[in-house]
Amino acid sequence: MSNERYYSILYQYKQTRKGIGLKQSDYTIATLASHSSLQILKGAKDEGFKTIAICKRDSEHVYKTFNVADEIIVVDDFSELTTLDKQLKDQNAVLIPHGSFVTYLQMDKLMDLKTNYFGNRNILNWEVDRGQQRKWLSKASVIQPKIFKTPDDIEGPVIVKFFGAAGGKGYFLTHSREDFDRKIAQHHGKEYILQEYVVGTPVYAHFFHSPLTGELEIMGFDKRYESNVDSVGRVAAKEQVELEIETSYTIVGNMGLVVRESLLPEIYAMGERVVEASKTLDGVGLFGPFCLETVITPDLKMYVFEISARIVAGTNPYINGSPYTDLRYNEPMSTGRRIAREIKQAIEQNETEKIFK
Numbered sequence: 178m179s180n181e182r183y184y185s186i187l188y189q190y191k192q193t194r195k196g197i198g199l200k201q202s203d204y205t206i207a208t209l210a211s212h213s214s215l216q217i218l219k220g221a222k223d224e225g226f227k228t229i230a231i232c233k234r235d236s237e238h239v240y241k242t243f244n245v246a247d248e249i250i251v252v253d254d255f256s257e258l259t260t261l262d263k264q265l266k267d268q269n270a271v272l273i274p275h276g277s278f279v280t281y282l283q284m285d286k287l288m289d290l291k292t293n294y295f296g297n298r299n300i301l302n303w304e305v306d307r308g309q310q311r312k313w314l315s316k317a318s319v320i321q322p323k324i325f326k327t328p329d330d331i332e333g334p335v336i337v338k339f340f341g342a343a344g345g346k347g348y349f350l351t352h353s354r355e356d357f358d359r360k361i362a363q364h365h366g367k368e369y370i371l372q373e374y375v376v377g378t379p380v381y382a383h384f385f386h387s388p389l390t391g392e393l394e395i396m397g398f399d400k401r402y403e404s405n406v407d408s409v410g411r412v413a414a415k416e417q418v419e420l421e422i423e424t425s426y427t428i429v430g431n432m433g434l435v436v437r438e439s440l441l442p443e444i445y446a447m448g449e450r451v452v453e454a455s456k457t458l459d460g461v462g463l464f465g466p467f468c469l470e471t472v473i474t475p476d477l478k479m480y481v482f483e484i485s486a487r488i489v490a491g492t493n494p495y496i497n498g499s500p501y502t503d504l505r506y507n508e509p510m511s512t513g514r515r516i517a518r519e520i521k522q523a524i525e526q527n528e529t530e531k532i533f534k
């Protein structure tokens with residue numbers, strides 16, 4: 178083979194690896210069938226992509242009925258995603274991460290995946306580490322609930338949270354060392370943090386930051402429906418005490434919400450600061466969908482107690498778009514669809530290296 182021909186083939190190979198010259202039909206959108214996958218797959222189909230759902234054996238049947246996956250790959254456990262890596266890469270799939278990726282896959286395994294991945298994996302590392310997350314939010318100058326270093330420091334209402342995104346399962350409230358000691362006994366050996374419990378209304382703000390245009394969009398808001406805390410009010414206070422009911426925060430679902438319009442400028446500014454601050458973390462920063470989890474007090478102070486650096490299940494009520502996306506788009510625009518649109522644009526503009534990190 179002549180040198181010229183060799184270098185021409187090598188050049189072509191490198192361009193293809195970067196995605197240059199590939200068309201939308203060369204890509205397939207893939208995700209784990211749980212959390213927000215129905216929305217992601219539907220959005221991808223609406224934007225003209227082929228789709229793959231990686232499905233647990235016992236849920237294949239129901240996922241089929243929604244008709245959003247062109248192909249279903251059945252697994253016994255989501256951790257098998259790592260063994261599917263080669264197959265997905267050969268299909269030129271694009272993985273869309275969501276909450277189940279963080280819950281079911283180890284971070285180092287996620288980092289090693291060779292399949293195209295929408296988003297910045299480095300930033301997910303910051304999300305899963307509560308300490309790092311706090312540093313990031315401090316850089317963004319958002320108000321955060323206090324952290325108490327030891328149970329002896331407990332003062333006022335405190336929420337005890339366990340590590341790992343477990344949907345609030347087992348979290349409990351406490352107010353003193355004695356009360357804490359009694360309640361923690363059932364959670365022997367688990368790692369926890371003690372966080373100031375802010376009395377107010379929880380509001381989850383959904384954003385999308387485009388690395389192609391540099392723009393930040395508000396996608397919507399939700400509130401969560403949690404067991405048993407959201408139904409404690411159905412039992413009279415006297416009976417709550419008699420029955421020794423303790424609150425728990427197991428997430429069961431999400432409900433749509435619109436916020437007071439006058440809160441929007443501050444919410445948007447917080448989103449912008451969080452994106453700006455993320456750039457100092459790894460030089461690239463956060464892009465795509467993310468969520469600021471807040472509690473708003475009666476004097477309208479917004480405390481951010483957590484950030485999710487990927488799509489959240491709170492966007493699921495908006496498969497047909499939210500009141501906010503309705504303002505900007507003249508078509509139903511879910512967060513899942515917004516992701517697919519970003520990928521589509523990046524392919525058209527030969528800029529996939531900006532969105533697959």
Ligand code: ADP
Nearest residue numbers: 322342343344345372373374375379426472482
């Ligand atoms: P997960 O870590 O599983 O996402 P969350 O951190 O969202 O769980 O918390 C579960 C529940 O506890 C939610 O209802 C949330 O509103 C509430 N919550 C969490 N932190 C605080 C806090 N500091 N003050 C008041 N409520 C809180």
